[in-house]
Structures are given as C-alpha cells and as structure tokens.
Amino acid sequence: MTEAIEVKGCCLTYPMKDGSIHALEDVSFSAREGEFISIVGPSGCGKSTLIKVIAGLLPLTKGEVHVEGILVKGPHPNVGIVFQNAVLLAWRRVLDNIMLQVEVRKGFDKEEYVGKAMELIKMAGLAGFERRFPWELSGGMQQRVSFCRALIHDPPLLLMDEPFGALDAMTRDEMNVWLQKIWTEKTKTVLFVTHDIAEAVFLSDRILIMSPRPGTVKEVLDIDLPRPRDMGMREGVEFNQYVGKARRIMHSG
Numbered sequence: 001m002t003e004a005i006e007v008k009g010c011c012l013t014y015p016m017k018d019g020s021i022h023a024l025e026d027v028s029f030s031a032r033e034g035e036f037i038s039i040v041g042p043s044g045c046g047k048s049t050l051i052k053v054i055a056g057l058l059p060l061t062k063g064e065v066h067v068e069g070i071l072v073k074g075p076h077p078n079v080g081i082v083f084q085n086a087v088l089l090a091w092r093r094v095l096d097n098i099m100l101q102v103e104v105r106k107g108f109d110k111e112e113y114v115g116k117a118m119e120l121i122k123m124a125g126l127a128g129f130e131r132r133f134p135w136e137l138s139g140g141m142q143q144r145v146s147f148c149r150a151l152i153h154d155p156p157l158l159l160m161d162e163p164f165g166a167l168d169a170m171t172r173d174e175m176n177v178w179l180q181k182i183w184t185e186k187t188k189t190v191l192f193v194t195h196d197i198a199e200a201v202f203l204s205d206r207i208l209i210m211s212p213r214p215g216t217v218k219e220v221l222d223i224d225l226p227r228p229r230d231m232g233m234r235e236g237v238e239f240n241q242y243v244g245k246a247r248r249i250m251h252s253g
Ligand SMILES: Nc1ncnc2c1ncn2[C@@H]1O[C@H](COP(=O)(O)OP(=O)(O)O)[C@@H](O)[C@H]1O
Pocket: 014, 016, 021, 023, 041, 042, 043, 044, 045, 046, 047, 048, 049, 050, 213
C-alpha cells in the first residue's frame, strides 16, 4: 500500500551570503493514510522547513519526498496548510477568505465550492459568521477559518505548523478537542508541528522528536492511548508518562 507521506534521506541547506545554514540532515520517516503525526523539537531545528519541503515550497539539497505516492517536485494540490497565524485577508469576509483557495486555482467550479465552504463553516462551528470579517472573530475562530480554507479543495494531507501557538491556553485546549473530532470525522493524514509536548501526546498516533539543528529524527514515539481522548485524560498517569518520556528524549544527548 502507498504511504500517505514518504520522506527519504532529506537534507536541506539554505544558501546564505555569509555561509550556509544546514537546516535538515538525513530526515526520513513515513506516515500511513489517516495517521496523526506530531513533530516536536527545539526552536530552529527545521520543523517549519520540513513542512515547507513536504508542501513542495522548498527544494531539497538531497533526498526525496513522496505524497500519496507522487514525487514532490514543487507546490502540489495534495496538501492543505495551516500556519501559526491565520493569515486571513482583512477586507474579505469569512466565506470569501475560504473561497480564495478555489479562486486562485484553475478548473474549479466556484458555485459547487460555495456549498462545500458552507459545510466546512458549519463543521468548524462558524455557522452564522460566514459574512463577518476576520477582525470580528476571536483568535480561535480565525484559526478555524484558516483551517476551512486549507480543507476546501479536499486534500488528503493536512500540514499544520504550530496552528495554536498564538492562542491562550484555554482556547488551545478547546481547539485540541475540536481538532481531534474533525480529524476523526474527516480521516485526513495530519502532520502537526507543535512545541507543546502535552498537545502532541493528546492529539497524536505518533510523535516525531527532532534533534537540534541540523534537524534529524531523534526518535519516533507511539502514543497508545485510546480514542476519543478528553481533557480529563491529561491528568492520568499513562498520559503523563508519555509526556515525560517525550520530554526526556527531546532533552537527551
Ligand atoms: N528562508 C530561510 N533562509 C535562511 N535560513 C533559514 C530560512 N528559514 C529558516 N532558516 C533557518 O533554518 C533553521 C531552521 O528553521 P525552521 O525550519 O524555521 O525551524 P523551526 O520551525 O524548527 O523553528 C533555523 O536556523 C532558521 O534560522
């Protein structure tokens, strides 16, 4: 069976005027269809670089990436991306921000996608807000709009780069529960970058722990907790053993 993502021996060096920056060194891993994988690692270890490589936004120095069995050579429609900031256009209403994704791509029937956008809006708990402007929404709601925008063309793979990093702790907890629910319903493969280990344990099937720059995969940790997971679980012994283990691996050697 084809893996959803296959990353093989990936190296990436950013060429700079005053010496190059070696961001990724021999990164390899794969993700199964529908799997939720988190990527954790110290700041600057190449997490965002890796996400951009998988999205086809950055060329590799060495190695290759396949998404849905297809070699990534440049930007491709098999991914949706959510960044730390919602990056919504202030002058466009919620629905029009989501539709932007369709408008910039050729061969999409706009009418058909308005219906899909409205479904996503409902799923994201934003029904009634489709005609509002981004600045009329809370941070969590804005991030849910950017999530809808990433999913409108129904990509099999969702890449999320610290999507809840700018939210307060309570909103973040709510978003974690929400994301788990959506992921269960939509059965997407997800790569989720976070620096919050508890968040990673809560959401993931597996956690990829990266070393400091140049980033390599230090260890992959299976999270064998039953689903659906609720916030109460975060107080449990098993949950906290996973958090401790991930933290120890991250800070070791
Ligand atoms: N466009 C770029 N040009 C040069 N260096 C970059 C660029 N983007 C990131 N870097 C450097 O590459 C390393 C990895 O960055 P990044 O992937 O953003 O790390 P992370 O997301 O894990 O914090 C860092 O040292 C960063 O300064």
